[in-house]
Amino acid sequence: MPNSLIDSYAKCGSVGLDAAMRLFFIVRERDVVTWNSMIGELVKDGELESACTLFDEMLIRNLVSWNTMIDGYAKAREMKKAFELFERMPEKNDISWSMMVCGYSKAEDMSEMMIIAKLASAERLNLSEKNPSTKVLDKGKGRSGGRERSEGGGKGARRGGHSRCSEKALGELGDSVVFSL
Numbered sequence: 001m002p003n004s005l006i007d008s009y010a011k012c013g014s015v016g017l018d019a020a021m022r023l024f025f026i027v028r029e030r031d032v033v034t035w036n037s038m039i040g041e042l043v044k045d046g047e048l049e050s051a052c053t054l055f056d057e058m059l060i061r062n063l064v065s066w067n068t069m070i071d072g073y074a075k076a077r078e079m080k081k082a083f084e085l086f087e088r089m090p091e092k093n094d095i096s097w098s099m100m101v102c103g104y105s106k107a108e109d110m111s112e113m114m115i116i117a118k119l120a121s122a123e124r125l126n127l128s129e130k131n132p133s134t135k136v137l138d139k140g141k142g143r144s145g146g147r148e149r150s151e152g153g154g155k156g157a158r159r160g161g162h163s164r165c166s167e168k169a170l171g172e173l174g175d176s177v178v179f180s181l
Helices: 002-010 013-026 032-044 048-057 063-075 079-088 094-106 110-127 167-171
Strands: 135-138 176-179
Touching (some): 002 013, 002 032, 063 079, 094 110
């Protein structure tokens, strides 16, 4: 029940976010969902410093916790902070890698974006047999424009999964990058 109330209050603008924060601190037993809800709403509202403070206070974090903070920093183009968190993550998933590639692309740091994309590619090559939603981004192959071709056709795979990254960034990735979005 507190999680739903926190989430509902937080979606009502800054006044609601203040009410959500008060409720968050009143609730004695906060699970990882409660923490992630509050941090996520702070990130959406651009309150990265407050979100970071809560994140640092968390005793148990999951991938959602880490990815929420990385996404917030990436959207704010604070890639140094995003990368510091990314490096500290005990486990990374496709979303973690995607946010870093897209974050560097949005920050127009193509050299760092390409380094992360190549590292992500190496990671995906090792995991591609286990991950049915892996995409192969082949320059000059696949659909019109040659941007993507699905391998495995996993459920929930977004069409044009690279749409949040700039076309320029994808064009600079090279001939073949295995990457899951």
